[in-house]
Structures are given as C-alpha cells and as structure tokens.
Amino acid sequence: MSVDVGAVPRQKPKNFPLYRTVAGFVRDPLRQLERISTEGDGRLIRLDLGASRPYLATHPDHVQQVLRREAENFQRDGVFWRPLRDLMGDSILAEGAEWEHSKRTLQPVFTTRNVNRLTGLMAEAINDAVDALDEPAREGRPIDVLPEMGRIVNETVIKVLFGDKISPADADRLIPTFDQIATSISFRFLLPFVPRAIPLPGDRAFKDAVRVMDEVLFDLVARYRDDPGDGSDIFTALCQAPTEDGGPPDDRWIRDNLLAMFATSTETTTLALTWLWPLLHDHPDVEDRLVAEIDGVVGGARVRPEHLPELPYVTRVVQELLRLYPVGWMFPRMATRPTVLGGVPIEPGDPVLISPFLTHRLASVWDRPLEFDPERFTPENSRKRHRYAYFPFGGGPHQCLGRHVFNVEAQMILTSILSRFRPSLSETISAMPRIGATLRPRQSLEMTLTPVGRER
Template sequence: MPVPADSVPVKKAKSFPLYRTVAGFVRDPLLQLQRINESADGELVRLGLGASRPYLATHPDHVQQVLRGESENFVRDGVFWRPLNRLMGASILAEGDDWELSKRVLQPVFTTRNVNRLTDLMATAINEAVDRLVAPGGGGRTVDGLPEMSRIVNETVIKVLFGDKISPVESDRLIPAFDQVARSIAFRFLLPFVPRLIPLPGDRAFRAAVKIMDETLFELVDRYRNDPGDGDDIFTVLCGARAAAGSELTDTWVRDNLLAMFATSTETTTLALTWLWPLLNDHPHVATRLYDEIDGVVGTERVRPDHLHRLPYVHQVVQELLRLYPVGWMFPRMATKPTTMGGVPIKPGDAVLISPFLTHRLASVWDRPLEFDPDRFLPENVRGRHRYAYFPFGGGPHQCIGRHVFNVEAQMILTSILSRFRPALARPIPPMPRIGATLRPRTNVELALAPLTGARAS
C-alpha cells in the first residue's frame, strides 16, 4: 500500500549535487557512490547527475517499500532502463502485461521440481567444461579467471537454455557475441540520459554483436517455431508457447526472452564466480575450510547434484560471495504515483535507485560489512535479519525467477573446480570493482591451477 503523505513528517532528502561529487565520479564512480552511501548511512539521498537527479535508497525498509510494499508504484521504466529495453524488449525484464505474460510462460521451468530434473544435465556440462582446465599431459594451467569462468558458465547455460536444439557452431557464435554486448553496453548503462544519436564508446561493437545474436536466435526460432518437440529447456518452452493454438506471440517475443534469460544466467554468474578467487586468496582460513568440506564429500568423484546437500559451507560461501558482489548491483525504478519514503515526498516520474551492493555494505545493517565471512549465513545468524538487508536477486514480484538455478550452478562449478585444483592468484586484485552494467574486476584475475593428486579428470 502507498504510504499516506500525511502519515509521517515531511522532510527533504540529503542532496549530493554534481559540483560536489563530479571529481569523485570522474575518478571512480563506484567508490564515489560508496562514500555517499557511508555518509548517508541508510538515509534517503538525492544524487545530482547532471541531466538526472535520482534518489538513492539503501535502507532495508526503503528497499522493501520499493520492491515489495509499493512494487506496483515503482516500475522498471525511465531513463535508466533505456539500454536494457533496447536489447530485451517485451521480455521477463519488461513491465506490465509483457512481464506478466513472460513470467507465466517461464515460471514452470524454474520450479524446484523442474530445476531438479535439469541438475543432472548441468552437472555433466560443468564437469566436461572443467575437464578443459587440465593442460595437455595432465598438468595444471595458468588461466585468466574471467574468460574461463565465462566459458564454463556459458557451456552450462547453453544446455539449460537450448537443450539439444543448438549446434556447436551456433553456440560458438552466440557466446562471444553476448560477451561483446555485456562489455560494450557499459557506457550506455552509465550514461543513460545521453541521446542515442550521440555516439558513445562501444556503440558500434554493441550493434555488431546484437546483429550476430539476432541472426543466430531467429534462425533457431524459425527452425523450431511450429514443432518445438519435447524438452524441459527454456527454448522449447518458449517455442511451445509461440506455437500454441490461438497464440499471438511472435518470433521477436521468443528472441527477447531468450536474450533476457541468457543475460541473467551468464554474465552475472560469471562475474560472481570470478570474484571468488581473490576472496579465497585473501582469506586462507575460509579456503582451507572449503577445501576440507569438498575433499570429505566429493573426494575424487565428479560432482553430482546429490553432493550439494552435504556441502553446507559451499552454500554459505556462495551466499557471502553474493553479499559482497551481488549478481545485479543496481535496480533502477521509477515512481508512477506520489508517495513518501522516510518522510521524503516522492513524485511521479522520480527515479529511485536500489543497490544490493550498497545495502550489503551498510555498517548500520552488517557487522564488519567489508569482511568476507561465510558464517554470517549459518542458520542461527540468518534468523532475525531484515528480509531486505540481503537481496542479491531482488525481491517482491520481480524477484529473479532463476535464482535457484544460479545457486545450484554456482555451487556445482565451485565444487567441481576445487575438487580438482588448488587455485592461486598470480597477483592481488583490488577489492573495489570497475563499474558498468555488471561489476568487473579492475585487472585480470590470473589463476595458477595446481591439480590435486588423484583428482578424477574424466
């Protein structure tokens, strides 16, 4: 329910005008936001960003109001959604009727029961992808962590998205094209108020990559549009809805949802797992405990879904990883009706930015917020915590429907790698990410992979 305007004293949000913050935003936008976050300590603030003056809401009460209590008022619209709307159109990431339709079609794919049917397929894909980390002759390799995590995640997600309906050639076209989109969209994401007619770095690469993805996806849709066959994969479900009697769904609708699911299943998972290696390097006591648990449960076997319920510390590590480096770092919303937040009047058209990255680092909410401590997620430590102190997958009606798939996938990839190798960083990695559509490390995460004696490679 909207908060009545006369129910709380009206006050003005603390303002951070551009003339005070521009130098910090130019040097390091994310660090500047973190400083503002620490200064505000959960109070609603207004950011001066030149052509845009959004509110920044980080207190769990305010997050809950936006994502759940008044979710119908705070919609996924406005200037901050322009880059994503261009890419994913009328998909699960849209709003209103488009979102409701896509969610209704896709929801059955992500029930716990169906995900459990997919986990054996995921495990096979993960183990085969991790096999390729072994150098010729059986030794370890030194790898660039981000592209290697991307390769493992993409090979797994392709199986979940398309089942056996995509060829290796098509997969090899789609994966690098999407990676190019994820990197080239960064400037449009950071400067959404810049008109499309004004060129920005990355625009040309973005258009070229989208062209490749469209050609590949529309060819697939055309091939299976009228006879999608059987399968629990997302592509089959979308094509089945497209082919249903009386359906007015289009090929473009299938394409939009495939891209949306690809985006939310690959880039985000890749980045989260990439951040794991610097964290383990900097916290050897966590790494040792993790190794011991995996060695005791998995040993020299290949990881299977039934291992996961016996790996509680693996689960805690993934949860704490997502606290420090959430899969989506910023959720923009736009108010459609007048309301108040923390006593501050919010008008229709006002943008409100919700950031798991910033809320998860609030000292008033989390003890030692910058410390990597998986024991925060012991059952006794979770009880009593504000529901929206931790929301790496959003919340309310728009909570990510693929969150269970992410958790299973991330835990199996982590376990498969650490049951076979002991990774070591070639050099330290700065803990503050580089801002963009996602949170990427500032330097390459070079990993030396030492194989474990007796680890099963095939």
C-alpha cells in the first residue's frame, strides 16, 4: 500500500541544518536528538547530517504509518540499517524472503502457549541464578550491576530458549564478546554513511569480537545441527528448518539467526534491568510499593509463574521502565515507493528514523514525560493512549517475537531479587545513556544488596 501523493496537502518538514546541530552531535548525540525531537514536537523532521539527510518521525500517527500501515513500503534497508545487516545477515532481522523464512521457523518458539509451558523452567533458572547473589549480599560486597543482570538473564535464556545447548565455557566466550560487539559498533551505528575503507574507532575490536563469535557459533552449529533434540527451543527450530526447496538449512543461516536471537533475547532484558535500579533509587515511593506487593504475594517463597498475575504493580513498573529506556531505541527504515508522511512527500530511497526513546519522551504525547510514573500503565490510562505512543518492541509485522518472553522474564527477575534483598546504589549515575546499537549506561553501576533475613 502507498499513499496517493497528490491527494494529501503538502507540508514542509522541520529542517535542522548541519551548522545548527553538528556541535551538539559531537558532544552528546543522544541528548542532541532529544533536543531536536522536543523542538519538532511531533512534526516530521529532516536532519542534515552532511553525507545523509534522513527524516525523523516521532508522532504516533507517523510511527503507525511507517511500522504498520505502510510496512511493506518502509523496509529494513538502507545506510542506517547496514551495521546490523552486516552483523546478522539473512536472519530474523533481515527483510523480504529471508525474514519471512526466519519468522516462520522461530515463531512457534514464542507462541503464548509455548512460553507459558516454559515459565516453570524459567522460574527455576531465575531463582537459581539469583541464588548467586547471596554471597556478596552476606559479605556486604557491592555487585557490578550490568554484568550481574547479564549473568542472570544469560543463564535463564540459555537454559530456556536455547535448550541448555550452550555450555558454560561457550557462554564465557559469547557473553563478553557480545558486549564488545555492542560497544565497538557504536561509531558505525552513528556514522553508517562513512565508507568501510575509512577506519573508525572500534572497527578492530568489532572484527575481533565477530571472529570469536563466529568460532563459537559455527562450532555449536556443527555440534548440534544433525542432532538438535526434540525440544521447542531456538536451536532445535533452526536446525530442523528445511529450506524453500526442502533441503537442510545452511550453516550461515543458522549462525545468523542464533546471533540475532541471542542478542535480542539477552540484551533487552539485561539493559532494562540495569536501568531499573537507578530509577528505584530516585523514587523510593515506587520501591516501597513494589516491595509491599511482592512481600504480600511471594512472601518467603521462591518466585513461581502463578505469582505473576497477582503482581500488577510489578507489571506496570516494567512497562514504565521500557517507556523511559527502550533498549531498541532506533528503528531505521527506507522508503521503496513514493508516499506522503505527515504531509511531506517521501521519495524512494529516503531514510526514515523511528525512535521509541524520542516518542516516549514527547510532551505532546505524554504528560510529565521525563518523570518515572508506573501509574501511566493502569488499564484505564492505557486505554486512552494512541496505539503507537508506546512501542518498545516495535510494531506491525516486524514487532519483536520475544516480547512476551521479555515481560515474563523481567517481572520474575525483579520479583526474585526484591523478595530476597534490599538494593542500595553506591552512587547515582547520569540519567542519559550512551548512544550506540543499544542504550547502555555511561559508567559502571555498583549496588549493595542487603538480605531481608528470611529463612529459605
């Protein structure tokens, strides 16, 4: 579907020329984008980045048109998608036939029925992973939040979604390697139009990390592709997927999807849970209410799937957490046919940037947008909102397959930790994250956990 360009009143986008923006982008690109978004106030924005002039769409109507109504026109392609395409190839993060094949293969793993079947295993894995926090808590030793949240998430995901086929030794190589990829890709993500022949900071670290990632993943493919088991996990689904002509799947296709699914199923939850603790530190009333709800439902027990329906405030806290810090902060698209967006003619090849981070912080869309307030997500308040005012998992045909897994996992981890410990930050951190492929804290974050003193 495309729009009849002649039938829509023409408007001009709000332009931000390079001379007005370059100093801000050099100092702090994410804060500069937020300033631009605030000034644009929902209008379609044209960014002059010198070598590229993408549109920035933040109004929920425009987001809905790009991600849903004209999803077939706005493709995951173009210069701003190049860094991810280079990394993850013909995977679930591709476009066209490759994406459709990967989605058909992986979708059964993420059906509500299968996720519900796995929640008992997920709760067991989470409780076991949180057990490892007992020792530093008893000793009063601070934990480094990002790697500890990553450890809990990775142990859970490996056991539940990857059928426990990734050994501890493999995980010890994969996890830090992926962290290296996520940080070293930042300059290529920010400056995708710079030719590969021109070196940028992080290029060598990125290549080294991809080499290690390939060694681990191709070895796993060789080990399991002929005997992946009979489970409903990602490994089994990929290794048993026939190609369009009925042949066995290609090693590279399995590798690409393993990497894409490992990245999306671990990075989102890890970083969301990392941002949670500074927010609770700054909002003790929210933490007190969370603790009261968890104490009343979970008590001295270990968290179980049946607890979750009785924890509505936990659900709202996680939803508000993803409003302020959606880990997938930017969704680049490229128009393939002429259309009109916000009254502005869009031509084939034009890049359009969609950002949950920016839309979620628009004052014209959200009351008190920078304030952490879980009450935004009561059923009554949620019904009043535009469908695309809040889209941390994207929307339309490319909406994240694992969104239900994320919600269950994040709620269980949060509940398990607060049922056992009371957190205390060693120091506060900057509210603005560091820009890159995902939103990471600018500095490490340490936290001390005090046991609540229950018998277990």
